[in-house]
Amino acid sequence: MTSGSSSHLDVRMRGFSARALVAQVREWIDEESIPLSGEEVGIAEAHGRVLAADVVSTIDVPEFHRAAMDGYALRGAETTGAGDYNRLAFEIVGESLPGRAFAGRVQAGQAVRIMTGAPIPDGADAVLPAEYASENDNRVEISTAVAPQKHVAPRGEDVKQGTTIAAASRRLRPQDVGLLASVGCATVPAIRQPRVRILATGNEIVQPGDERKPHQIFDANSHMLGGLVARDGGVLESCSALADSREAIRDAMIAPGADVVLVTGGSSVGAEDHAPMVLAAEGELAIHGIAMRPSSPAGMGKIGKRLVFLLPGNPVSCLCAYDFFAGRAIRLLGGRSAEWPYASRSVPVGRKIVSAVGRMDYVRVAIVEGCVEPLAVGGASILSSTTRADGFVIIPESSEGVAPGGEVLFYQYDLIS
Amino acid sequence: MTSGSSSHLDVRMRGFSARALVAQVREWIDEESIPLSGEEVGIAEAHGRVLAADVVSTIDVPEFHRAAMDGYALRGAETTGAGDYNRLAFEIVGESLPGRAFAGRVQAGQAVRIMTGAPIPDGADAVLPAEYASENDNRVEISTAVAPQKHVAPRGEDVKQGTTIAAASRRLRPQDVGLLASVGCATVPAIRQPRVRILATGNEIVQPGDERKPHQIFDANSHMLGGLVARDGGVLESCSALADSREAIRDAMIAPGADVVLVTGGSSVGAEDHAPMVLAAEGELAIHGIAMRPSSPAGMGKIGKRLVFLLPGNPVSCLCAYDFFAGRAIRLLGGRSAEWPYASRSVPVGRKIVSAVGRMDYVRVAIVEGCVEPLAVGGASILSSTTRADGFVIIPESSEGVAPGGEVLFYQYDLIS
Numbered sequence: 029m030t031s032g033s034s035s036h037l038d039v040r041m042r043g044f045s046a047r048a049l050v051a052q053v054r055e056w057i058d059e060e061s062i063p064l065s066g067e068e069v070g071i072a073e074a075h076g077r078v079l080a081a082d083v084v085s086t087i088d089v090p091e092f093h094r095a096a097m098d099g100y101a102l103r104g105a106e107t108t109g110a111g112d113y114n115r116l117a118f119e120i121v122g123e124s125l126p127g128r129a130f131a132g133r134v135q136a137g138q139a140v141r142i143m144t145g146a147p148i149p150d151g152a153d154a155v156l157p158a159e160y161a162s163e164n165d166n167r168v169e170i171s172t173a174v175a176p177q178k179h180v181a182p183r184g185e186d187v188k189q190g191t192t193i194a195a196a197s198r199r200l201r202p203q204d205v206g207l208l209a210s211v212g213c214a215t216v217p218a219i220r221q222p223r224v225r226i227l228a229t230g231n232e233i234v235q236p237g238d239e240r241k242p243h244q245i246f247d248a249n250s251h252m253l254g255g256l257v258a259r260d261g262g263v264l265e266s267c268s269a270l271a272d273s274r275e276a277i278r279d280a281m282i283a284p285g286a287d288v289v290l291v292t293g294g295s296s297v298g299a300e301d302h303a304p305m306v307l308a309a310e311g312e313l314a315i316h317g318i319a320m321r322p323s324s325p326a327g328m329g330k331i332g333k334r335l336v337f338l339l340p341g342n343p344v345s346c347l348c349a350y351d352f353f354a355g356r357a358i359r360l361l362g363g364r365s366a367e368w369p370y371a372s373r374s375v376p377v378g379r380k381i382v383s384a385v386g387r388m389d390y391v392r393v394a395i396v397e398g399c400v401e402p403l404a405v406g407g408a409s410i411l412s413s414t415t416r417a418d419g420f421v422i423i424p425e426s427s428e429g430v431a432p433g434g435e436v437l438f439y440q441y442d443l444i445s
Numbered sequence: 446m447t448s449g450s451s452s453h454l455d456v457r458m459r460g461f462s463a464r465a466l467v468a469q470v471r472e473w474i475d476e477e478s479i480p481l482s483g484e485e486v487g488i489a490e491a492h493g494r495v496l497a498a499d500v501v502s503t504i505d506v507p508e509f510h511r512a513a514m515d516g517y518a519l520r521g522a523e524t525t526g527a528g529d530y531n532r533l534a535f536e537i538v539g540e541s542l543p544g545r546a547f548a549g550r551v552q553a554g555q556a557v558r559i560m561t562g563a564p565i566p567d568g569a570d571a572v573l574p575a576e577y578a579s580e581n582d583n584r585v586e587i588s589t590a591v592a593p594q595k596h597v598a599p600r601g602e603d604v605k606q607g608t609t610i611a612a613a614s615r616r617l618r619p620q621d622v623g624l625l626a627s628v629g630c631a632t633v634p635a636i637r638q639p640r641v642r643i644l645a646t647g648n649e650i651v652q653p654g655d656e657r658k659p660h661q662i663f664d665a666n667s668h669m670l671g672g673l674v675a676r677d678g679g680v681l682e683s684c685s686a687l688a689d690s691r692e693a694i695r696d697a698m699i700a701p702g703a704d705v706v707l708v709t710g711g712s713s714v715g716a717e718d719h720a721p722m723v724l725a726a727e728g729e730l731a732i733h734g735i736a737m738r739p740s741s742p743a744g745m746g747k748i749g750k751r752l753v754f755l756l757p758g759n760p761v762s763c764l765c766a767y768d769f770f771a772g773r774a775i776r777l778l779g780g781r782s783a784e785w786p787y788a789s790r791s792v793p794v795g796r797k798i799v800s801a802v803g804r805m806d807y808v809r810v811a812i813v814e815g816c817v818e819p820l821a822v823g824g825a826s827i828l829s830s831t832t833r834a835d836g837f838v839i840i841p842e843s844s845e846g847v848a849p850g851g852e853v854l855f856y857q858y859d860l861i862s
Contacts, residue, residue: 091662098718193832201832231543243544246626246628254489254619296515341562410603
């Protein structure tokens with residue numbers, strides 16, 4: 029790692045002196061990306077959030093014995109022998125509905141009409157399903173027997189008071205949210221979502237739909253990054269386009285309000301690559317230059333607790349550097365797993381993947397007849413290579429590539445949900 | 446299928462006469478769930494949306510030959526033979542920056558300082574990377590050769606004018622959004638997201654945080670459904686709790702504004718199960734009663750173009766019926782794939798899974814030492830079974846279950862992103 033070296037203060041037009049390994053960069057990120065503090069979040073907004081603390085139920089669910097079927101509450105022992113050719117009759121003495129219990133007590137020979145979820149009346153111990161009963165006047169005839177406790181959900185069957193129903197760090201599934209609601213949680217303690225500021229730098233950048241001057245291009249990166257940040261659980265604090273001005277970049281990098289700043293463009297060693305110097309002057313440029321392709325000019329550091337990622341302006345490099353580094357930090361800050369949010373599986377190689385020893389390669393691939401094939405595309409500026417690709421594979425620093433028939437771990441771009 | 450039978454008009458307290466098979470129900474859903482119309486969506490909101498039409502680029506990207514590296518634009522042929530021990534010198538006649546082209550023409554022996562993304566000046570045909578150059582006064586010495594076209598990204602390299610860059614029905618990845626932005630799309634044509642109304646019925650239901658009377662329970666289902674609808678690309682139109690009143694359910698079911706209505710509770714054959722009758726009276730109760738466990742009392746139909754799903758009040762049944770039926774419809778209406786948004790893989794069975802021939806079983810399972818084991822839990826009222834489970838397996842109607850060692854397709858509850 030090249031942290032702290034004075035050679036970083038101005039590498040413009042002189043190239044990188046040394047490049048950090050991807051594993052070293054990830055170590056730095058994992059050390060710096062401590063989950064943010066907790067906040068109370070309304071239950072309606074809790075889906076997908078990460079719990080900041082254990083949630084312990086203060087109640088039993090259900091809080092009473094309840095019917096698990098629509099039918100008739102009665103004494104199970106009295107139904108013994110009932111069948112199609114031996115129908116037994118009971119007197120109906122009332123009904124028990126969800127939220128409206130039967131007030132009395134069921135005696136021998138009696139039954140109470142009951143609905144799923146309604147409280148079991150005192151004196152009854154089983155529910156005879158409606159399918160096996162026919163009602164006439166105040167009597168019900170039954171054609172099957174039910175044992176005591178049959179179709180009765182006992183108190184606390186789902187959740188017992190004092191149980192931890194969801195532990196800190198759990199990412200809430202829809203059913204977790206349901207369970208938290210069922211014990212009465214109107215809010216839940218969730219890890220705060222990282223606020224992410226996107227700064228697209230470059231005099232050449234124009235927003236889609238705006239007028240262009242000659243040789244200006246439309247901003248692709250900040251729109252791509254917006255989707256990536258949302259995917260990883262970040263909240264877009266702001267998104268601005270900035271000219272190649274050291275002052276403008278400095279002001280936007282240090283303005284309060286963001287946990288993470290993503291700077292696209294101007295990350296490298298060109299004459300107008302101000303961002304690395306601004307970061308070094310205002311905080312710490314911990315890493316600049318990484319042994320990988322694409323994205324080698326990426327950098328990162330921090331200003332106070334704020335993490336700043338310098339993403340190359342070439343859109344494939346931007347995507348790759350985001351996915352390797354910035355996305356990992358955003359997921360960790362929000363309490364999520366560091367792992368990539370891509371489905372992955374082992375797939376044989378169909379056409380040779382070439383790489384170079386000493387750097388990690390991020391290779392866009394297509395799945396052709398069940399095998400991965402590298403896309404025959406040029407450099408990091410070809411964003412359409414990532415829309416034509418089905419996904420990517422990673423070739424480690426130690427490898428010269430993979431020959432046909434070798435197995436690689438394929439990461440699928442398309443998300444499952 | 447039991448569509449249209451008059452026996453559906455009032456099955457209360459009499460049970461289902463016949464249950465539809467899951468495959469038949471899905472056929473009905475697939476026929477009725479035609480993708481909604483298109484709308485123009487701002488590029489910043491396009492991530493994850495489904496295109497309603499092909500998008501064809503009206504421009505080349507880039508629209509000029511541009512530098513793929515920081516360095517010096519020059520004539521590649523003039524660099525032949527350059528090396529560490531044979532440094533060649535060029536006169537620097539200007540610079541080309543992104544958005545600010547060099548106005549003149551590069552002559553023999555000349556070079557123009559250039560940054561990644563900047564236009565290649567007339568007369569130059571290659572970029573010599575900054576790493577291999579040292580600059581003094583108005584001269585640059587180079588220590589490597591570059592062939593013509595080296596580090597030059599030709600016009601239209603990424604996107605050629607007239608190309609379809611994203612086809613109708615494509616769900617937009619972050620990089621698709623970037624590519625659409627790069628050709629100047631300020632908006633994109635996207636399939637409208639289904640507006641979903643949730644109606645939680647039952648006198649016993651209270652919202653989390655509210656005061657409860659005896660035997661009332663907190664609403665779990667509508668909070669769980671809110672997360673599921675968001676996951677599947679629906680937009681929550683409204684979410685209301687209703688008493689067991691035929692009029693209230695009718696009014697809420699027919700009020701304008703929703704593409705899909707989800708009714709939880711009161712779907713079955715109990716005395717206060719109004720929803721099936723309301724649906725039959727106001728539109729069509731196409732299906733009521735399904736050969737599956739849980740969720741057998743589920744039903745569905747339509748009122749005009751609106752799809753109405755009757756989901757059982759038991760929360761596991763509600764989750765299961767949503768995932769099998771309502772979620773499928775919401776995904777299809779929004780132009781997404783019908784497939785479940787769960788990662789799945791084949792896993793051996795560790796402990797016998799018991800099922801019954803003639804119905805489909807949705808079995809919550811845990812992964813124990815690499816094998817699936819059914820959770821030893823009771824019925825459909827145990828929502829915590831779905832939070833303790835790692836996922837589920839489906840046992841088809843034709844099967845009595847799966848013995849240890851058999852392989853099943855395991856669906857993982859935890860989403861990847």
